[in-house]
Amino acid sequence: MKTIPTTEAVGKIIAHDITEIVPGKFKGVAFKKGHVIGEEDIDHLLRIGKENIYILDIKENQLHEDDASIFLGEMMAGEGIYFTEPREGKINIKAKYQGLLKIDRNLLEEVNDLGDISIATIQGDRVVNKDELIGGCRVIPLIIDKEKLHSAKEILEKRPPLISVKTFTRLKTAVIVTGGEVYKGLIEDKFGPVVEKKLKTFNSDIIIKKIVPDDLDTIKTTILKAKEAGAQLIIVTGGMSVDPDDKTPGAIKATAAEVISYGSPVLPGSMLMVAYLDEIPIFGLPGCVMFSHTTAFDILLPKIFAGERIVRRDISRLGYGGLCLKCDDCTYPNCHFGKY
Numbered sequence: 093m094k095t096i097p098t099t100e101a102v103g104k105i106i107a108h109d110i111t112e113i114v115p116g117k118f119k120g121v122a123f124k125k126g127h128v129i130g131e132e133d134i135d136h137l138l139r140i141g142k143e144n145i146y147i148l149d150i151k152e153n154q155l156h157e158d159d160a161s162i163f164l165g166e167m168m169a170g171e172g173i174y175f176t177e178p179r180e181g182k183i184n185i186k187a188k189y190q191g192l193l194k195i196d197r198n199l200l201e202e203v204n205d206l207g208d209i210s211i212a213t214i215q216g217d218r219v220v221n222k223d224e225l226i227g228g229c230r231v232i233p234l235i236i237d238k239e240k241l242h243s244a245k246e247i248l249e250k251r252p253p254l255i256s257v258k259t260f261t262r263l264k265t266a267v268i269v270t271g272g273e274v275y276k277g278l279i280e281d282k283f284g285p286v287v288e289k290k291l292k293t294f295n296s297d298i299i300i301k302k303i304v305p306d307d308l309d310t311i312k313t314t315i316l317k318a319k320e321a322g323a324q325l326i327i328v329t330g331g332m333s334v335d336p337d338d339k340t341p342g343a344i345k346a347t348a349a350e351v352i353s354y355g356s357p358v359l360p361g362s363m364l365m366v367a368y369l370d371e372i373p374i375f376g377l378p379g380c381v382m383f384s385h386t387t388a389f390d391i392l393l394p395k396i397f398a399g400e401r402i403v404r405r406d407i408s409r410l411g412y413g414g415l416c417l418k419c420d421d422c423t424y425p426n427c428h429f430g431k432y
């Protein structure tokens with residue numbers, strides 16, 4: 093610490109909290125430790141009797157914690173990310189718009205491994221909303237060596253951004269509900285409305301909605317017609333498990349679609365199918381999607397609207413964190429389900 097006259101302190105950093113007392117009115121911190129003294133602060137400091145002041149002596153090769161967190165914020169923020177002004181040395185990292193959050197977990201670990209740098213985030217590959225808090229970042233010392241930040245910069249600038257949010261695009265969607273009992277009117281369709289509600293989150297345009305019996309050829313033909321009609325996403329409900337009337341997986345295969353996976357290591361959602369007919373994604377949804385609050389479908393659907401192509405490993409890795417505990421008050425996506 094160094095003592096200097098207050099009148100010469102513009103741009104310098106206060107070394108400790110400075111208290112002001114106005115009898116009967118106020119007693120508290122007028123200037124916080126770490127505050128960078130501005131022109132407008134000088135009179136105020138003199139009024140509370142500070143003609144001289146302890147300041148932090150920041151060397152050429154050092155940076156104050158506020159500047160360091162801004163530096164790191166700029167280095168790590170990709171598309172769809174902004175960060176707040178530092179408070180007590182910390183910036184908050186937030187989403188500019190609704191979308192699919194992407195975080196490079198390995199990169200995050202590498203930067204945190206440098207020491208003296210703390211970047212904490214929520215888990216990626218989930219939906220975040222506009223202005224949602226995604227992470228926080230600060231450095232540990234009040235004054236940090238620039239060398240440390242340059243090490244972080246070297247790691248961060250060679251790779252795609254550490255944190256970004258992918259926008260969702262509207263997709264023309266076909267919903268094909270299977271089940272003889274629904275087709276014949278023995279029971280009311282309860283599956284279609286559940287799927288439609290989930291699709292609405294992404295402003296999807298449902299261009300086709302059909303109820304068909306458990307007949308492989310009919311399901312197959314309906315899928316192919318949906319594609320011809322311009323569907324960019326095709327969802328087939330029911331008939332996904334082991335009964336003789338469960339024709340949906342066979343029908344999806346019969347369209348010549350490439351099956352990425354029949355079955356997923358997610359409960360609920362283990363009987364789900366993901367396939368691609370040319371580049372059109374097809375989901376085969378098991379009955380659990382109709383009655384469970386959250387399933388494998390909720391984990392994978394945002395990827396489709398964010399323009400990602402689902403590969404086998406996207407599904408296999410869901411096993412870790414893939415068991416829904418069916419909490420009374422569901423807080424998904426703020427829970428372990430679907431995170432890895």
Ligand SMILES: Nc1nc2c(c(=O)[nH]1)N[C@H]1C(S)=C(S)[C@@H](COP(=O)(O)OP(=O)(O)OC[C@H]3O[C@@H](n4cnc5c(N)ncnc54)[C@H](O)[C@@H]3O)O[C@H]1N2
Nearest residue numbers: 271274280281282283330331332333334338363378379380
């Ligand atoms: N022995 C086994 N049984 C089950 C397995 C298994 O592997 N072995 N898997 C279970 C899993 S996991 C699921 S999920 C369910 C459901 O699978 P399905 O997709 O085949 O469902 P469905 O048989 O078509 O229907 C089940 C149930 O839901 C009613 N349903 C279906 N669609 C509608 C609709 N649109 N509206 C209203 N109700 C609908 C249907 O009438 C049945 O009652 O299988 C487990 N069993």
Ligand code: MOO
Nearest residue numbers: 360361362363380
């Ligand atoms: O596809 Mo089922 O969840 O495991 O009910």
